[in-house]
Amino acid sequence: MKGFSAVSMLEPASSASFASRLDAVAHEVSSLLDRLLGAAAEDDEIVRPARLLDAMRYGSLGGGKRLRPFLVVESAALFGVPASNALMVGAALECIHGYSLVHDDLPAMDNDDLRRGRPTAHKAFDEATAILAGDGLLTFAFDILGRAETHPDPAIRIRLVSMLARASGIGGMTSGQMLDLAAEGRFDQANTSPMTERDVAVLQSMKTGALLRFACRAGPVLGGADADKAGALDRYGGAVGQAFQIADDLLDVEGDTALVGKATGKDAAAGKATMVQVLGIAGAKARLHALVGEAEAALAPFGKAATILVNTARFIAERRS
């Protein structure tokens, strides 16, 4: 942890230094998860069986850009929060993100064999182990937030618990998955009317937006920011969350499986409602551009200190994988 510098204190980044910052945070989060998901049982734990631990590690240590922890670290750095605290929240977020991928890939859900260029968890292990590994990761996120290492003030830790539970549960990500399956016409084909732009926006704000927004809101909470500044990061997080999903939808249409690391063209095949579907490719790209503008505008009060977050919004919109 000590090797990690407060990256946002540096001068405005070139795209090369942005990439190296992103890599540095990814490395730190992976090291932290590697430590937290060690073989030894913690206080109040009985044992950590090897097979479940291996599957939880497989579901959370398998690469990925670690974009959510990066957003936590960078939004926290604006308020002088030590990276060690922000990384704990980032690690918790990655447990939630990892669990959602493991469960989402299951045969009864999206039935995917490939994730980040590797077999999905139920292919690498088995279905029961994948279900339990997802459950274990989901639970572990709250274990991490409960620790004093995340923040010395219990009131801040419990606030993060509440926010994460809402971003990822019935009012957030889990329901986003549910709406996504419903949009495929799984549950009542006869009654499925075409989704409007508004329907897609709500679905996406839950499925992927809520967790990304949480990542941007966590920094101000960790740093005890005032309502104006917290509101600015919230608006930024909202725009970035929408941009992320539209970029994802575009990648599914235009992306290369080898780069993306998972099957592409699946949305159309599954009849999923996406922004590309309701706005067209050109319309989706225009919306993406507008969202990056919104994200930048939200950060205006921070001036140059927020350059890295501005670059992050651009990166999210322009990514090719």
Next chain:
Amino acid sequence: MKGFSAVSMLEPASSASFASRLDAVAHEVSSLLDRLLGAAAEDDEIVRPARLLDAMRYGSLGGGKRLRPFLVVESAALFGVPASNALMVGAALECIHGYSLVHDDLPAMDNDDLRRGRPTAHKAFDEATAILAGDGLLTFAFDILGRAETHPDPAIRIRLVSMLARASGIGGMTSGQMLDLAAEGRFDQANTSPMTERDVAVLQSMKTGALLRFACRAGPVLGGADADKAGALDRYGGAVGQAFQIADDLLDVEGDTALVGKATGKDAAAGKATMVQVLGIAGAKARLHALVGEAEAALAPFGKAATILVNTARFIAERRS
């Protein structure tokens, strides 16, 4: 909530009044969950889609004795904790318990069609909905613990979050499920040696014991009990947790499907390791008797105030369903 009296302030209970107390708490917990799992979105939630909410309600409002909340309420009452606080913790526990049943019943897990005399969640809905409902309930448990309604002191709420995460995650219940599947010889049949009594004890302490022990430890935490008294409830919870699982194993051998509300004889069919298997029926009954004695001994310092908890230990050992 207001209608609920501090039951442990009453005189030592007859078995009739024990049953009515158990029913009263079950009723209160169900009402509370019914309210918490209402249709309206809370702050920071976007929407609560009907299908997911229905499945979460199905998985948590489908009856059951509500033994875990009862243990929280009764252990909390020893320390003068308002029932309204204890019931919130009890509701969180029921979300965890309910999620574990929904996921455990899935085709890739125990593949059960019947639970508490009703179709299991994936039969009543579908497999994807059951997976998501389990995820939603698990997440919601931490949402509940995060609320000021659970306890005004954030330090106590975050302590409960940490304890519940450990009781139910990689070091507790989730791993208990994993060990249970492994004990069936699912993962490496060739390498499976017969389980010893010690192996079965560890498995059971994780699979069912950890959550029951949490229920008994939550009261002292809510009430700010001293270490001696907290330790007494912890020992009680450990004994009660073991007793519960042995009674369950005996029910699987001797029970009546109609009374138990789920298929019996499944453990032997699945080759599951149980205390009945390693100790025999008579040996398991003797162990059960000894555990009730341990539970009673642990409560000795509380005198008559703990009568209801003594009766609870007996009830757990002698239950027929």
